[in-house]
Amino acid sequence: MAWTWKEMIDAFRALGGTADNVVQGEGTRGRGIFPIDRSKPIRLHVPENLLIPEKDTEFVDGRLKITDSVKYGKDEQEFFEQYQNTFSWGGSGRSERVALARAIDQLPPEVLSLLFVGSTMKRQVDIDPARIEREFVQSRRLERNGEYVLMPVLELANHDPAAPSYDTTGGVSIEGVFSDEVLARYGLQDPFGIFVSYGFASAERAAFSLPTTREGPHKLIIRRKINQKSSRGSFYVPEFRIEGDTLELSCLMIGNMDFPRLSKGIFCNVAREAGWTSPEDEFDAIVQQNRMSFLYLLEVLERHEGGLVPTVRKMVRYQLEAMSHCIGTREL
Amino acid sequence: MARTWEDMIETFRALGGTADNIVRGNGARGRGIFPIDKSKPARLHVPENLLISDDDIVFIDGRLKIRSSAAYGRSEREFFEEYQDIFSWGDTGRSECSAFIQGLEELPPEVLSLLFPDGIAKPQSHDDHERIEQEFVQSRKLERNGKCVLMPVVELVNHGPTARPFATTNGVSIEGMFSDEVLVRYNAQDAFGIFLSHGFASPELVAYSVAARREGPQKLIVGRKTNDKSKRGSLNIPNFRIDGDTLEVSCLMIGNKRFPRLPKGIFCHIAREAGWTNVEEEFDAIVHRNRMTFLHLLQLLEPHEGKLIPTVRKMIRYQLEAMSHCIGTREL
Secondary structure, X not given: OOOOHHHHHHHHHXXXXXXXXXXXXXXXXXXXXXXXXXXXXXXEEEOHHHOEEHHHEEEXXXXXXXXXXXXXXHHHHHHHHHHHHHHOHHHHHHHHHHHHHHHHHHOOHHHHHHHOOOHHHOOOOOOOHHHHHHHHHXXXXXXXXXXXXXXXXXXXXXXXXXXXXXXXXXXEEEEEOOOOOEEEEOOOOOHHHHHHXXXXXXXXXXXXXXXXXXXXXXXXXXXXXXXXXXXXXXXXXXXXXXXXXXXXXXXXXXXXXXXXXXXHHHHHHHHHHOOOOOHHHHHHHHHHHHHHHHHHHHHHHOOOOOOOHHHHHHHHHHHHHHHHOOOOOXXX | OOOOHHHHHHHHHHOOOEEEOEEEEEEOOEEEEEEOOOOOOEEEXXXXXXXXXXXXXXXXXXXXXXXXXXOOOHHHHHHHHHHHHHHOHHHHHHHHHHHHHHHHHHOOHHHHHHHOOOOOOOOOOOOHHHHHHHHHHHHHOEEEOOEEEEOOOHHHOEEOOOOOEOEOOOOEEEEEOOOOOOXXXXXXXXXXXXXXXXXXXXXXXXXXXXXXXXOOOOEEEEOOXXXXXXXXXXXXXXXXXXXXXXXXXXXXXXXXXXXXXHHHHHHHHXXXXXXXXXXHHHHHHHHHXXXXXXXXXXXXXXXXXOOOXXXXXXXXXXXXXXXXXXXXOOOO
């Protein structure tokens, strides 16, 4: 049954959702959400009953459905499935993911191996429906209170690194006055992470190290699980673990446009806690290794054109720009 | 009268030149000079009588000649002018310089203004012939003992960033074993400098800061006159001047693939001598500004295509790579 935007929003509101002063439209980022009256605030809110955990969804005959009908009300279930198949997955979601997967697979093999190093980001060469379905869900979910949820309607807002993050108390919402498109910051990522997750280039304000392991008297393991779950002084820092002579970082910030001294400061603080002397040089070496990885990517791209190549080039530039904002150091 | 390579080399030798175990050929860098027998040393030497000052040359009817008033022997004069007609300017020299200038003119104006911020490096004349002639002389001359000279035959050798420089006592020479092409290091420039002076992208081992002025309590003037004419400890460093609250450096190394601690070490040493505080962070900020300048140049190039644009992109990558080799610091 064909569903109009207005009918969908009416159903959304009837189930407790809020969609004040918003309309679907087209902008520089493609299809998105826009204020009807730009002089007034917008509010988009998805209540708890409409946040569907990823683990409770599945694809059946190419349609995204809720698996456990007992847990969810009939109206919520019908709304979610009709929304997905009219405005999201079945709207342009599937076709956009297929186009992106094809474009990524057209990239030279040496570019693919650089972009998708490590098992968590490994790519398959052939496009299969299960891959598209999985990537679609990964690109639309939000991590909240330790689980991933899908958030109908709100997921249609496009990303901007300078936009407010989602408010995740009592559901998920975006609120504010927007002079143009309604935008949200999808999460704490760097340009490389945004590209790998979503397939576009975004001028993020921080950069994080590629995963790496460094041997030697001080063993260092750097992952890419970006978070700020620990704290030192008045700063939130990523989780880390010190075990014997091994320092394991869940992630390592290597550039921050708003706080350029912070990246080296965090690393040096954590490394000294692990008993390291002269961590500044070690940090410089890690940043250098990262720069050379992305400059090598640029070198490989020099020989190619078309498809996603311009987007990858732009992503590399954004990553190098964010990494450049690493000046001096500071105490935490 | 058409002259063969062998005829020209014979005359060159008769006038005191040396051309041992070399032949013209084509390689990865285009036309160049190669050893005939790679197991033996090659030697090229231009004696004093065949080094022609750039003050003594003139273009007449599109041909490069020695001024009639200049004091050179008749045989030397005839050799030089015929050499230029057949093997240098009149061969591919003119067309290569013309192509470079045309490539520059096709660059977006905002790119040109970044490459030539104060017009110093850009040929002054707007007349096409004069610009091409100036570009040719600029790209072929060697500064020696305070004067610039043209050096027939030796000028046909291509540049290699890791090759030995010209030997400039008693003429100009290149000598050594070459497993492939005979190469020489034209000068102590970085990738950016080589591009401006010679029009190609070269992976130089060192990077220097762009010219800059910074006002404030610690005033800084950075030039681009690359040299190592001063000394601190056992190291040769660039000339610098401390004048009240102003520190003027003739050039500032900001990356060195062989000695990555050296750039910051040199700057910090000089800046402390000038009474500066927080010198390491000052240096980081300078390098950051340099990176952002070249990344901005990449951004400006993104929407454009053109003959010279791939070369400019490659030059930027080489410059960023060299700049990346700046890790830690050292005492001098």
